[in-house]
Amino acid sequence: MILITSFILIPFLAIFIIPFITFKWKGFLLFAAILVEAAISSYFAVNTLMGETYNFAFQGSLITGVINLQIDALSGWFIMIFNLIFLTGSFYGLFYMKAYKNQSHNISMHYIVMILTHASLLSICVIQNSIAFLIAWEIMAVSAFFAVIFEHEKTGTNKAGLNYLIQAHVSIVFLMLGFIYVAYKTGSYDFSAISIYSEQHAGAAVYALFIFFFIGFAIKAGFVPFHTWLPYAHPAAPAHISGIMSGVLIKAGIFGILRMLLLIKTNYTTLGYIILTFSVISGLYGVMLAIVQHNLKKLLAYHSIENIGIIGIGIGLGCVGLGSGNLILASLGFAGALLHVLNHALFKSLLFYTAGIVYQATHTLNIEQMGGLIKKMPQTALLFLLAAIAICGIPPFNGFVSEFIIYSGLFHWLQNPSLMSIIAAIMVVFGLVLIGGLALLCFTKAFGVVFLGSPRHPLHHEVKEAPFFQLLPLYILAFFIVSIGLFPKVFLSILSRPLSLFTGVTNLSFLSPNSTSIDSVQHISWMSWGLILFIFFVYLIRYFFTKNRKEIISTTWGCGYIAPTPKLQYTASSFVRSYSKLFGVLLFFNKKEKLVHGVFPKEAHYETRPYDKMEKWLIDKFLHQLTTGFNKFHFLSHGKLQFYILNGVLFILAVLFIPVIIDNILSFIAFLKQL
């Protein structure tokens, strides 16, 4: 209990001290606060992953009722992930922020909201009371908003931030409606009321309840078509915030969906199919748009949508497994999803951190202006490459492990006797394979254009590698990425507790010999080791063979052309041109062009900007109709103060008298009835 109290007090203390100290100490205090908070929460989390469950009760207010805290294995797993990313993120952030050293107030604000985001995210994992949960959720949403608009003097940042803030509140509205409905029906704001309600009722009402929660959490997680805030907020934020947002903040949505699945007791098969549909669409749509992006961070943001889709496929599979009583399928699905949550947090934050280093070195995020950075910043390049391979789900790194588990689940599902599930399974396999292939196209483009070749744009300053300490958190993330790939069993055995919450099987471990598909993970580990060792072996042979051979350095073969310039290189747009022609139906480009005319052509230009078709149809069109609708009332805002006061008075009178009038009418009707 004393730990919980100190957990709540530390952010307050830090908030009151941070504004009054120097830049160096601010950073120190930020890291210290997050470290202590992480230490406290990790203490609980580690114990829950060993099999313990903690329950605390706070004497809440009259409105909320008793506020229960419960730290179970699911919370524990997410708390560990949140802590890892926040620790690396804030440490990296200290160096990233050096460039803004003179904006003292701005930095104070930024550090405070980072502490708040961390604390509120951790609280979301444990709170079992709807009202307290919503408050924590709101604190998270608002503090993340302030973290995003750190560079508020830049154009577009505020707009992106506001976009996020509004959508975050749409999400809260959905959650609120869900919670209020349950409280209205059962009279309790405690989470246990949700299970009680769903056990007593069946059918449409429970599905509707789940859909409300799902939409609420899906907006946060970034499922298509609720994803439109994500590609704006991530590029606008500073790199460490993008990493944290993409790595863990959107995972709060995943956590919410998983928590609701534990609470709502209904036919899971239907929920599974709903989640699968959303997930496959998210995965495909996310990566399809990622490929055409030229802003490095925006590209990564769209990839977050894709990976949320992959996580969702795992969750959907797990639900179908639960619904049909197929516990192996359920464990494979949820294991894949939970592991992919960790994996995505690792490689996506690593990618964003490297993108931040690239941004600070080149002062641009437009990948068409980069190139050849591997020679200037080899460590950053190799870290990016590692994360890129991992995110494509290619062995020997962590992305492959979780995708393999999900694939195993899918092929296990394929053995199901019902035709419906066979066809669904093959469709999801198709989707997942296509996602993998498109991710490969996207990351070969990103890595190739940003780091390889020769510089495409002259930079007027020296580009150099980040200092070692800034790279240190990146190496820690890389270490985890590699070790999950090489020792997947260790990490999967940690998962057995959170999994047992879903499947109810406590002794299902990934080590048991009679479990069918699960022991393959051991082979994956061997193959990964084999692959790495074999690469070393072949490279060694190559080294000894070529050691004494003559090696000439020359220009790139230009097919006979002898004056190549960097402009001749393949660009990012040309790399994906055939792709964007093929998928043109699904993509949308804003074009600005001035074509060449006449015998003596003047200046011409051609510019394309990828835009989101889904956003155009769902958000922009809706907003447009909303504004035209509201414009009908434009005559009311004519700027004359007297009329405004009059309107106010009329409004107050209406509020006062309408109930009285209705009352009179009712009594008159009653009087008539008596007659």
Added chain:
Amino acid sequence: MLSLLLILIAAAFFSGIIVRTKSIASGRKGPGVFQPIKDVIRLFKKGAVYSETTSIIFRIAPTIYFASVVMAILVIPFDESKGIISFKGDFIFFAYVLALGKFFNIIAAMDTGSSFEGMGASREALFSMFAEPAFFILMGSLALLTGHTSFQEIFYSLHVGSYISYAITTLATFVLIMITMIENSRMPIDDPKTHLELTMVHEVMILDNSGFDLGLILTTGYLKFAMYGALIVNLFIGMVPYQYSIPMFFIIQFIIAVVVGLIESFMARFRMGHNAQYIFALTSVSLLIFFGVLLVLEKFV
């Protein structure tokens, strides 16, 4: 273990047979069957020229490409004997480890900073992406038919039930041969003997490689051919005893090589702009297999 050995032997002949078939078909004298191997040995002895634009990526890529294909070969079974490693879902590993090699091949081409090699890289990435669903749906259908999820178990129990499975394997052979052609950048998709860089896919990506690295890439190409050949062989032999299956392995590999040679001699390359659609159409053949399997299992009532 046996499969690795057989694939290595087959790889030594495969490309030579293709070249021989092509020269006989076009009425030329042509080089001998062992010329490709001799080429590789010559390359291994040579020094190398590296572009000044390239980085470490360019130097390690061929190694990783080679290693990835060898790792993929390790999971391929033969008859009763499993691959060096066999596990449930090994065909997922097979497809993804090949993707590692592709990834490095593509970025190595981007590393040279050449417009031609970028073009090849872009095409390779796109084509291999479209070929992948066909492979997965094919394997999924076979997994559904046999109820197993590892290469060895699938192939071993493929022909236990009835002879209808041979109809399915015939379609599967078509899909696998097409995938072989795509993965190896051969004729209907890519013309390895074209003289113009603009119309190349794979060849243009390795324009800047030379010496040992080029040798490695060529060796990997031969291995890949034999590897897919072995998969096709596996579709047919099922549980035939070794004294028949081993000769069958070489006969089928030989037939595939000759067929590839004949295709290259008598067919024109697809239009580059429409290649992606052709490859994607392969997925529909895979779906045909899938529905065939559903029919066999009497899922449609």
